[in-house]
Amino acid sequence: QLQLQESGPGLVKPSETLSLTCSVSGGSISSGSYHWGWIRQPPGKGLEWIGNIYYSGTAYYKPSLKSGVTISVDTSKNQFSLKLSSVTAADTAVYYCARLRFSMRTFDYWGQGTLVAVSS
Amino acid sequence: QSALTQPASVSGSPGQSITISCTGTSSDVGGYNYVSWYQLHPGKAPKLMIYEVSNRPSGVSTRFSGSKSGNTASLAISGLQAEDEADYYCSSSTNINTVVFGGGTRLTVL
Numbered sequence: 704q705l706q707l708q709e710s711g712p713g714l715v716k717p718s719e720t721l722s723l724t725c726s727v728s729g730g731s732i733s734s735g736s737y738h739w740g741w742i743r744q745p746p747g748k749g750l751e752w753i754g755n756i757y758y759s760g761t762a763y764y765k766p767s768l769k770s771g772v773t774i775s776v777d778t779s780k781n782q783f784s785l786k787l788s789s790v791t792a793a794d795t796a797v798y799y800c801a802r803l804r805f806s807m808r809t810f811d812y813w814g815q816g817t818l819v820a821v822s823s
Numbered sequence: 824q825s826a827l828t829q830p831a832s833v834s835g836s837p838g839q840s841i842t843i844s845c846t847g848t849s850s851d852v853g854g855y856n857y858v859s860w861y862q863l864h865p866g867k868a869p870k871l872m873i874y875e876v877s878n879r880p881s882g883v884s885t886r887f888s889g890s891k892s893g894n895t896a897s898l899a900i901s902g903l904q905a906e907d908e909a910d911y912y913c914s915s916s917t918n919i920n921t922v923v924f925g926g927g928t929r930l931t932v933l
Binding site: 740742749750751752755763764765766767799801803804807808809810811813814815816 | 824826855857859861866867868869870871874875878880912914915916919920921922923924925926927
């Protein structure tokens with residue numbers, strides 16, 4: 704059974720960089736059928752897609768976030784990561800990592816999510 | 824890239840049926856059969872309920888069904904059960920290879 708687990712600091716200061724890692728177990732991140740994505744949910748708000756990455760490194764980002772977001776993949780560790788620079792309070796959210804079944808454009812496995820608060 | 828439009832809340836009694844709508848544009852919902860629906864319970868990992876408009880993953884109850892007409896997709900739940908009470912989100916692929924979610928709908932089982 705595929706499992707995804709987010710990890711990283713729960714508190715980040717304004718203007719700093721938010722960094723999260725998603726560890727994948729029970730399957731290979733190098734499988735050609737899948738992309739690996741990040742989604743967030745601010746408190747009291749809806750889900751927001753951030754971006755996806757393929758194991759080769761090809762990435763797609765939400766246009767309005769693109770300038771401050773980097774998603775990377777480490778196939779040797781079976782992990783992928785999210786970096787969001789110059790964060791503000793508006794970036795406070797539960798961050799989820801998920802597997803995107805690309806041929807169906809659907810997120811079929813999700814992590815439990817991790818809350819990241821942006822505050823001084 | 825605007826969020827897809829969902830009703831903020833719906834409710835129904837046990838055993839009844841409800842429908843949740845998800846309205847987009849021809850650049851997302853209307854243009855592709857890549858609509859998915861997710862169920863969110865507090866503190867749990869989101870669960871995929873429907874993909875490609877109307878397909879159910881293995882293990883998802885047949886009480887859940889999906890459809891689409893034009894720019895609007897719908898999730899129907901029949902025979903409502905207490906465990907169905909959750910937040911539901913639709914998503915769609917877009918014409919620029921991105922993903923857009925709906926604003927979410929809270930289902931209350933009365």
